[in-house]
Amino acid sequence: MPPTSAAAPRSPLPAVVAVDWGTSSLRAWVLGPDGAPLAETRSAEGMDVVAAGGFEAVLRARLGELGAALDGLPRPLPVVLCGMVGARQGWREAGYLEVPVPLLEVADGATAVAAEGLDARILPGLALRRPERHDVMRGEETQLLGLVLHEPEASGLVCMPGTHCKWVRLASGAVSDFTTVMTGELFALLSRDSILRHTLAGAAASGEPEAAGFRSGLAEGLAEPGLLGARLFSIRAGHLLAGIEGTEAADRLSGLLIGAEVGAALAAAAPDGPIRLVASGRLARLYDAAIRAAGREVRLVDADDAVRSGLIHAARRFWPLAEGDPAR
């Protein structure tokens, strides 16, 4: 039975628009002052497909789509953004904070974007500069900020799957090191453009950790990450000699790539407690299976919850968001 209006708690009023704008997609939420999501929009308008100079128009269109939640407010809500929207090829370059970075300082590096009737701030990325290795992230730092808000002294290894997966070392709520692995992009390239395309023939992976192809690929990848290059072609040979193709072959490719990634990352990591896995949906299931198969415990952190927590925390640093505050 729906609650009657008399019994219903008062709905929080909208306080801020939070945007996670990555390479391949954009997600925007209207959040209440406590961070509760009141409305949401998703689109495939990632940085890769937005033309230079086109970011503001795309954002305004998304705000239009969130209109029902925004109508009738005395003035426009402020907008807090993270991800590739702050890259050099994005809306406005938001710079990098240099590792080691206490995550509670992420908001301090934000870049303001002034535009007619818009008050927007883009959070910075993180950069690792070592004599032997460079690395960068944009967007994941905001998920990590959300994570440490719940666990201020979090330490240990964090796995953040995606097109460019991040493996992050936390030490007492700070990022001390991280590495990017191009697993998602390699899967897409190999499926679509390599000799393996004849074997996969357009089939997607099932996304099921129990699928036979995923399990066999995962076991081989975990056991010998260095032989990944040598195992990929076995997918083609298995087609020619044993007729293994389509979804089973795609699952095997997925298992080999994720297995090699997880195997290499954990081989280099001290066994210091569970691995925090920041993910959702299909990737959460597959990486959970992979990390457990490697003999490590998993603590799952929902990626959407984490990024919203990080964004609302940053927003509170920029604007007063309490009920009755001037932003509403």
Add this chain to the structure above:
Amino acid sequence: MPPTSAAAPRSPLPAVVAVDWGTSSLRAWVLGPDGAPLAETRSAEGMDVVAAGGFEAVLRARLGELGAALDGLPRPLPVVLCGMVGARQGWREAGYLEVPVPLLEVADGATAVAAEGLDARILPGLALRRPERHDVMRGEETQLLGLVLHEPEASGLVCMPGTHCKWVRLASGAVSDFTTVMTGELFALLSRDSILRHTLAGAAASGEPEAAGFRSGLAEGLAEPGLLGARLFSIRAGHLLAGIEGTEAADRLSGLLIGAEVGAALAAAAPDGPIRLVASGRLARLYDAAIRAAGREVRLVDADDAVRSGLIHAARRFWPLAEGDPAR
């Protein structure tokens, strides 16, 4: 001073046309009865670009190009072929010999192709069927045949670089095991289609083993082949944070991929004598540097010489090629 016609040794008469027809290119030679090359043609008409049913016409066009060497013969020369031309998507499927394979038996598995005025034989490929792994090769078995003709009891590891590199274990002139690594194809895919394309910006690798980018990538790849996936993105980050791009970045990609391949292959190999490297040109230089950097000796075998030796040996099994024989 050019030799006078009186002093010149009699040129051998043409005896056979030998064709190495791979995925991305075709090379054909007119050979004398002793295997000496009398004329040569090369083209980019590999299996990947020849339409189904189009192989015979392409071969006739190449024979036409070799016309000067073939004109005036009493009848057409026989043609011996190896490589992807014998694949299911090639001219005629030539089957596989199952490992272990004594290389002197390769010619026994040839497939005859009858066509108007053409007497052609395609050599078979090799297949590895193990419960845990399948693999296939086409073309390299003929180079290996050429190798064992000079060293009938050859044993040890053979490195055969290319789009799909082969690492072959020989035991007394037989192939006992082999593995394909997709290094060349990965280089092409990552250069052209991945996020790294922005960093390479169309630049080719220098192909120089002494180039700084190649040396740094090679050292990292050799040291930790399992971290290849994690090192690839450092090329992008090195561009964003340190401005390393173009040829230097392409060299680094080449070094990382070759280093990880060689490092993984040698880690799994007993230290039993020099590595035979069947290659020529740029790849011979780069892999020679990589194998030596891993602390192993190299014995270079010219890939073109080897494939011609294998093809002429097989041709002698099919047709009498001695001077004055009925083929001429």
